[in-house]
Amino acid sequence: MSVTEAKSYPAPRPSKLTLFMRSFLPWQFVRFLVINLRMTVMIKKSHGRNIGPETPDNR
Amino acid sequence: MRVVILGAGISGHTAALLLRRKLSKKHEVIVVSPNSLWNWIPSNIWVGVGNMKPADVTFDLPSVYKRARIEFHQAKAIEIYPEGLGDAAHPYVLVESTKESDRGQKTEIKYDYLINATGPRLNFGATPGLGPDGFTHSVCTVDHAYSTALELDKLIEEMKTGQKKTLVVGTGHGLCTCEGAAFEYIFNLEFELRQKGVRDNARLVFLTNEAELGDFGVGGLQLKSGGFVTPSKVFAESLFVEREVNWITGAHVHKIEKNRLEYETLDGERDTLDFDFAMLLPPFTGVPLKAFNKIGEDISNQLFNASGFMKVDADYTVKTYEQWAPEDWPKTYQTAYKNIFAIGIAFAPPHQISKPRKSKNGTMIAPAPPRTGMPSAIMGRIVANSIADMINGVSENPTHAASMTEIGAACVASAGANAIVGGAVSMTMYPIVPDFKTYPNVGRSLVHTTGEIGTAGHWIKKLLHYAFIYKAKALPFWWIIPE
């Protein structure tokens, strides 16, 4: 496969509103809080588990 | 007791600091690493486009270890003797100094517990002409990134005189991993070229071994958005189209010459691409480490797989893609030797995450599984916890587990470094290795697998840069900052 030319490729393009919102600072501040929250949840879910001493699982 | 940690990267450094915090002073924590500078690798992307200087992403490691009461050897490990040698057997590791004053001097360091966190060897040799000694640039180390930025500067000056240039970014071999880093680099490059007013003179091409954009070596993601469950391919293609970055997917690079590379794609076609500037990542192997038993026999193939990664508690039975199961992935990162662990990029994954493919000519074009910063640091944490418990007599076996099928990752892929008009793709995925039994059809939680583009992502990326460097410097209350 040769180079796919982005200019003529039929991918969904963001609307003007979407582009505007991506750098509209008040909205981005809200997103900042939301993304931080999501990442905190991810961190909480991902800290591994204590399998305790001597379980059959821990080798 | 003495714990020796090989490697002071994201996983090894995390383990070292936590072990020092958890173990009483009568126990020793020793780190062996060839470089005296600690490098926050994710920000090398910004060094590589001239947005940051090497000093912004590195700091002096020995002074931090001195303060933290961790013994540091600036050296590279070359041989492991898990049973010792001869009769007076105590396990040890042979290291070779990389310090200017006694370069090449070999020392035996005894250990009770060993953590291999040596990360990747950058295997530029896999493709003729690949890498800084050949005809392409890299951002894998801070030195590589800095020289890439200098070359880019020259190119931008030429573009300012009206010259048209082709810039290629991506993977330099069919078996590469870390596609996310190449993705970040091309969008930062695109952004910088726009900022410098030369974007119209640049043709950008992303060349990747991923079968489709948005695969990232994890088989892509399914995201809930606008009432649909949409594959990351659609979002990725949308971004490439919006920023006018062209692409070649499913590619293996055969060879690179000055300003020209030859590649093959999954459909078996071979083609060439002319370029003026290329930043192509190398494939990774394990670092060259050998292991010997107590009578001096080479047992490296018992401890390491063919690519030099250390075998841990994974299921390494050869299986087809359809037979892969979450249970194949390691949980505790303990090796066949109970006192040796391998974490981060150094452990041998049981198989890829993304479906491996071959071209029509039989060439393997299969992204290797990424082991990014967050899981690497989590492995460092759980192995430190297990070893501390084993030393403190809580258990004879590891007490903590974190399989990549049970942990998630938060990734922020920068797409332009500017606090007002820049942006990044902020992603979370859970779990990293898809589990199609628990999450039928999509493999991952649709609640916890998310992604969006915006300036907020850049703020987070910048915040993480400062937070992780603060943490790595072990400054007051560093342990509050999560991995």
Ligand SMILES: Cc1cc2nc3c(=O)[nH]c(=O)nc-3n(C[C@H](O)[C@H](O)[C@H](O)COP(=O)(O)OP(=O)(O)OC[C@H]3O[C@@H](n4cnc5c(N)ncnc54)[C@H](O)[C@@H]3O)c2cc1C
């Ligand atoms: C350009 C780039 C951008 C990236 N961006 C991101 C990102 O945005 N987010 C993310 O999560 N991940 C990112 N990653 C991936 C991330 O950097 C790795 O996942 C992480 O560094 C792996 O940690 P590690 O400890 O296994 O290896 P490393 O961090 O590479 O550490 C390995 C250590 O071992 C040392 N060593 C090597 N050989 C020896 C030896 N023989 N003896 C002793 N020590 C040795 C090395 O000097 C080093 O200190 C990026 C990677 C690259 C290359």
